[in-house]
Amino acid sequence: MRACVVVMILALSTPARAQEFVAPTPAGPAGVSAILEHGLPPVGAEARIEALAARWHGLPELAARSIAYGAGWRELRWAVGLSRFGDGELGWSAVAVATGLATEAGGAALRLCARRDAPGNRGVECGGGAWAPIGRHARLWAAVPQLWTEGEPPPLARWLEIGAIAEGFGIKAWLSRTAVPSRVRGVRADHFAGIAADTGPITTWVSLRDRPPRGSLGVTAARGALRLGVEVESHPVLPETVRLGVSWGSR
Amino acid sequence: MGLALMRRYPVSWSRLVIAAWAFAAGAAKADPIEPPPGTSEGEDSTQESADTLASGAVELGIGVSGAAGQEIERRRRVRFADPDLRGTVREGSRDPLAGGLVEGRTGAGEFVAGKLSPRWGRGLLLGAFSDPWQRSSMEVGARRAGRTRLGEGVLYRRWGGELLLGRFSRQDLAGIQIAGERRLGLLAGRRGVQASAGIEQAHGGAEIAFDRRGLWRGEGVMRREAGRWQIAGAMRTGSTGFRSLAEPGRNGPSRALTLAAEGATGLGTLRSLGAVWSYRAGRAGGRLALEIERPLSDGSRFSAGFEEQRGVRRDVQRAASFRQGAWIEWGRKAAPLGLSARHESWGSRGALRQTVRTITGVGLDLLAARGVTASLAHSVYRVRRGESLYLLENGSDRLVLRALAGEGHRTRIEIRVPFGRGVVHAGLHLDVRDGRRRPPRWDVEWSRRSRPR
Numbered sequence: 001m002r003a004c005v006v007v008m009i010l011a012l013s014t015p016a017r018a019q020e021f022v023a024p025t026p027a028g029p030a031g032v033s034a035i036l037e038h039g040l041p042p043v044g045a046e047a048r049i050e051a052l053a054a055r056w057h058g059l060p061e062l063a064a065r066s067i068a069y070g071a072g073w074r075e076l077r078w079a080v081g082l083s084r085f086g087d088g089e090l091g092w093s094a095v096a097v098a099t100g101l102a103t104e105a106g107g108a109a110l111r112l113c114a115r116r117d118a119p120g121n122r123g124v125e126c127g128g129g130a131w132a133p134i135g136r137h138a139r140l141w142a143a144v145p146q147l148w149t150e151g152e153p154p155p156l157a158r159w160l161e162i163g164a165i166a167e168g169f170g171i172k173a174w175l176s177r178t179a180v181p182s183r184v185r186g187v188r189a190d191h192f193a194g195i196a197a198d199t200g201p202i203t204t205w206v207s208l209r210d211r212p213p214r215g216s217l218g219v220t221a222a223r224g225a226l227r228l229g230v231e232v233e234s235h236p237v238l239p240e241t242v243r244l245g246v247s248w249g250s251r
Numbered sequence: 252m253g254l255a256l257m258r259r260y261p262v263s264w265s266r267l268v269i270a271a272w273a274f275a276a277g278a279a280k281a282d283p284i285e286p287p288p289g290t291s292e293g294e295d296s297t298q299e300s301a302d303t304l305a306s307g308a309v310e311l312g313i314g315v316s317g318a319a320g321q322e323i324e325r326r327r328r329v330r331f332a333d334p335d336l337r338g339t340v341r342e343g344s345r346d347p348l349a350g351g352l353v354e355g356r357t358g359a360g361e362f363v364a365g366k367l368s369p370r371w372g373r374g375l376l377l378g379a380f381s382d383p384w385q386r387s388s389m390e391v392g393a394r395r396a397g398r399t400r401l402g403e404g405v406l407y408r409r410w411g412g413e414l415l416l417g418r419f420s421r422q423d424l425a426g427i428q429i430a431g432e433r434r435l436g437l438l439a440g441r442r443g444v445q446a447s448a449g450i451e452q453a454h455g456g457a458e459i460a461f462d463r464r465g466l467w468r469g470e471g472v473m474r475r476e477a478g479r480w481q482i483a484g485a486m487r488t489g490s491t492g493f494r495s496l497a498e499p500g501r502n503g504p505s506r507a508l509t510l511a512a513e514g515a516t517g518l519g520t521l522r523s524l525g526a527v528w529s530y531r532a533g534r535a536g537g538r539l540a541l542e543i544e545r546p547l548s549d550g551s552r553f554s555a556g557f558e559e560q561r562g563v564r565r566d567v568q569r570a571a572s573f574r575q576g577a578w579i580e581w582g583r584k585a586a587p588l589g590l591s592a593r594h595e596s597w598g599s600r601g602a603l604r605q606t607v608r609t610i611t612g613v614g615l616d617l618l619a620a621r622g623v624t625a626s627l628a629h630s631v632y633r634v635r636r637g638e639s640l641y642l643l644e645n646g647s648d649r650l651v652l653r654a655l656a657g658e659g660h661r662t663r664i665e666i667r668v669p670f671g672r673g674v675v676h677a678g679l680h681l682d683v684r685d686g687r688r689r690p691p692r693w694d695v696e697w698s699r700r701s702r703p704r
Contacts, residue, residue: 107588159631177594
């Protein structure tokens with residue numbers, strides 16, 4: 001019965017975004033999770049280890065626990081991550097690797113994620129992403145996380161995502177559009193917009209999604225190499241989704 | 252003629268004002284991709300790349316292509332260019348460009364033998380005449396890019412004239428043209444005789460073609476510069492039943508009026524195109540397109556456009572349709588990483604409602620060390636049944652307009668690697684359509700350009 005509820009919730013929520021390595025951060029090409037989940041390499045080459053936890057819609061069966069490490073050398077960027085999503089028959093384990101190049105003038109990376117569920121079914125997805133600056137204060141990114149899939153289909157079909165983020169005066173604003181396949185209504189687009197404010201070591205953001213309308217509130221705090229983050233996302237029908245992140249970087 | 256078209260084609264005064272402004276404002280350049288004239292609806296179209304070979308050079312290409320579970324197809328090509336002789340030979344199973352072409356000089360004359368795509372004047376008698384809703388209809392001159400192959404035969408040029416013997420549309424034809432600023436042409440075959448007369452100047456041209464039954468067609472184009480604006484207009488009129496002997500299967504509108512303009516404004520380069528046309532009574536159409544393109548400070552370019560289409564684009568089209576579309580595009584061609592993105596959406600009702608086709612695409616170009624380049628083009632599309640949407644794909648030696656149907660996503664990955672004094676070009680197509688993954692298609696070609704000592 002509980003499994004049926006979980007399946008129903010998964011069908012209702014239809015999140016277009018990633019699952020395993022979602023970090024509580026504003027959108028865009030930044031951080032270890034961006035290169036692992038979207039193939040968007042960060043500009044900085046800092047090494048950072050990140051521990052992530054998420055509970056989707058308040059259900060322990062939809063809890064994700066991940067650990068990821070990312071680093072860089074000159075223009076080269078890479079990251080690796082391990083994740084466990086859910087429990088019991090509905091859960092799966094995932095390992096992801098990503099590598100790419102990034103400079104101030106742009107970046108591109110390839111990502112690969114392999115999963116294995118409880119019955120032993122295996123699946124692999126391969127994709128990538130790229131970003132480029134628009135002027136001095138904005139960047140455009142494009143990501144195709146599942147360019148190629150093999151074996152067991154991924155839990156969520158993730159098609160092309162295009163987004164742009166503008167930064168200035170300590171404010172970030174972003175808008176992205178993701179193509180989402182639907183067996184009932186065909187390919188449709190989901191939109192994601194948000195705004196973040198940097199106030200010293202604290203970054204706060206709010207974001208909105210459509211289909212169905214959802215909002216989220218997040219905050220990160222940094223002290224030295226340590227960074228903590230939390231994000232809560234609402235849903236019109238289901239309970240909230242909570243994400244936590246702790247990371248330690250080289251600087 | 253224009254007023255007659257207006258009467259047949261219901262255009263309101265407000266649209267006329269918009270059309271007049273469009274005429275004064277600019278001509279759509281980065282239009283949505285349309286197949287070349289004569290391409291059947293929903294069919295792929297392949298054209299040779301407009302790549303030219305330097306004099307004295309020889310190019311050799313050997314390639315294979317295939318897909319999982321299918322037989323491997325082989326392709327070979329040789330191109331050579333010399334001041335007195337140049338040519339191309341392509342060979343390959345199911346290669347739409349297979350065939351040969353040799354161009355050379357003999358004494359005071361020039362000859363072309365093999366695949367022919369000649370164009371006399373405006374193309375009414377010989378050569379593909381333009382569709383009035385396309386920007387190419389504004390072009391002046393016989394040698395235009397993107398022409399499709401018409402037939403095979405021999406063409407001989409001397410003393411400003413041309414003599415043609417060939418096979419076009421499964422019939423033998425002979426023709427003669429006296430070319431120059433004023434030109435006369437005659438084309439004869441078993442099915443009849445046709446003639447044409449025209450003038451060709453730097454800023455315009457006109458042609459009238461007729462046959463023995465008295466059927467005729469005339470077309471003229473004129474380009475002018477007015478300050479910072481380039482303005483062009485084209486008009487076509489004539490008999491409904493006129494068909495070119497060389498291409499009897501192709502029937503463009505018998506009457507058309509096209510106006511286009513392009514100029515710099517404070518917002519960027521503004522282009523517009525307005526056209527109305529008619530095949531016969533009750534079979535008319537119109538198009539209005541506006542586009543603005545603005546270079547940004549970082550070297551990237553931004554463009555956006557809007558377009559409205561009404562009526563029919565084919566004589567046999569069952570029902571007239573209304574389409575309104577808009578697109579937005581950004582791109583930056585920079586080394587080592589270039590990125591572009593485009594979104595285009597069309598609706599069958601005003602304000603882009605009732606979406607009938609939509610496509611979102613990104614392109615990535617990567618310039619690596621030692622001349623290695625890689626590119627990726629990915630598009631997500633949704634096309635309602637009965638609609639046409641084309642995707643431009645660059646091959647090693649060709650341009651392919653891929654007709655898309657249904658919904659899905661398509662990816663092309665290309666890598667060019669210098670190898671063996673040449674270049675290895677490898678491509679991979681990944682195609683997911685209507686929820687099913689198609690067998691991935693691949694192609695590999697090694698080509699080399701050399702200049703014999």
